[in-house]
Amino acid sequence: QKEVEQNSGPLSVPEGAIASLNCTYSDRGSQSFFWYRQYSGKSPELIMFIYSNGDKEDGRFTAQLNKASQYVSLLIRDSQPSDSATYLCAVVLSGGYNKLIFGAGTRLAVHP
Amino acid sequence: DTEVTQTPKHLVMGMTNKKSLKCEQHMGHRAMYWYKQKAKKPPELMFVYSYEKLSINESVPSRFSPECPNSSLLNLHLHALQPEDSALYLCASSQGDRGRGETQYFGPGTRLLVL
Numbered sequence: 376q377k378e379v380e381q382n383s384g385p386l387s388v389p390e391g392a393i394a395s396l397n398c399t400y401s402d403r404g405s406q407s408f409f410w411y412r413q414y415s416g417k418s419p420e421l422i423m424f425i426y427s428n429g430d431k432e433d434g435r436f437t438a439q440l441n442k443a444s445q446y447v448s449l450l451i452r453d454s455q456p457s458d459s460a461t462y463l464c465a466v467v468l469s470g471g472y473n474k475l476i477f478g479a480g481t482r483l484a485v486h487p
Numbered sequence: 488d489t490e491v492t493q494t495p496k497h498l499v500m501g502m503t504n505k506k507s508l509k510c511e512q513h514m515g516h517r518a519m520y521w522y523k524q525k526a527k528k529p530p531e532l533m534f535v536y537s538y539e540k541l542s543i544n545e546s547v548p549s550r551f552s553p554e555c556p557n558s559s560l561l562n563l564h565l566h567a568l569q570p571e572d573s574a575l576y577l578c579a580s581s582q583g584d585r586g587r588g589e590t591q592y593f594g595p596g597t598r599l600l601v602l
Contacts (some may be wrong), residue, residue, distance in 0.1 A: 409590065418577055418593045463529055472519060472542050473581060473589050474598065477529035 378402060379466050381478035387483055394451040396462050401445065404469030408440055410449045413480070419463055423449065434464040434470050454485045490514075491594035493578050502568060508597045510561040510578030517583030519561040520591060521553060524575040535596045536561060537583055568601045575599075 379400050388394045395409075405428055412418035423438040425431045425447070431438045437450040445464075464478040480485055491512045500506050510519065518537045522530035535543035536555040544553075550572075552564040561578055575596045581589035 407589075411593075418575075418596045421592065423589060424590055433565075472535055472537065472592070474532060474535070474543060475520075475591055476532075479529055 378468070378476045379464055379478035381462075381464050381481045383479055384482040386481055388454050388483070390454060390456060390485055390487050392454050392485075394454045394458065394483055394485070396449040396451075396459050396464075396467075396483065398447045398449075398464030399445055399477055400447070400464075400466045402466065402468050403442075403445065405466045406469070408438070408447045409463060409465040409467075409475070410436075410438060410447075412458075413461045413463055415460075422462070433439040451483075454483075456485050456487055458460075459483055459485050491578055491592055492578055493594040493597050494578075495597055496595065497598050497600075498508040499602060500565065500568065501602055502570070504568075505564070506565045507548075507565065508563040508578075508599075509575055510563075510572075510580075510594055511559055511591075512594075513559055514580065514592070515558075515582075516580035516592075517558055518581045518589070520554065520579040520581075521561070521563050522577040522579065524577055524596075526574075530577055534563075568599075570601050573599055573601045 410422045413419045425438040425440045435452045439448045461480040463480045468474045521533040524530040539555045554562040577596045578594040579591040581591045587591045
């Protein structure tokens, strides 16, 4: 079982719609969860981080965490063509040293 | 300012060459990381430095040699690489408080091609 799993997509949504990206993780002791956006040929860019169960909102982005279900999600409201990118879910493993493990990424395509 | 810089942006090297990648941050972070990313794959952790000491080596071949001369600089020395080592090499840094998992900020990467 992979440590962090994401649907690779592509996830295709129309402009203005809500994009929903999902991620599950296997390390029950993990406490820190991140969403990065990566455009083709560029480096990962931090979008959101979340530590506590529930929702965290930042502009058009909402991260949701359910530790009991070992599930993290990212909602993008009012999706724009500029949101088209690969979204990487990342989890810090328990045990110290801030070891960050990435999921394979979900490719999002927002079409006009 | 959350900037991590990396040089060079692109590097082409032969299998007998020796080269170095450089990473720099001026955010006062005390943890720095090297990742390798192949095309259409997620970044994979190679090394972690915490307070200038190597804390994690993810069983990386010895042809990759990391160095942390001071808290702002991180180097990756390359020697006798193989074509399969061609990838995007990413540097990242974080505060280094060793508490709850910290946000890692990535540099733009060095795209390496080994011929």
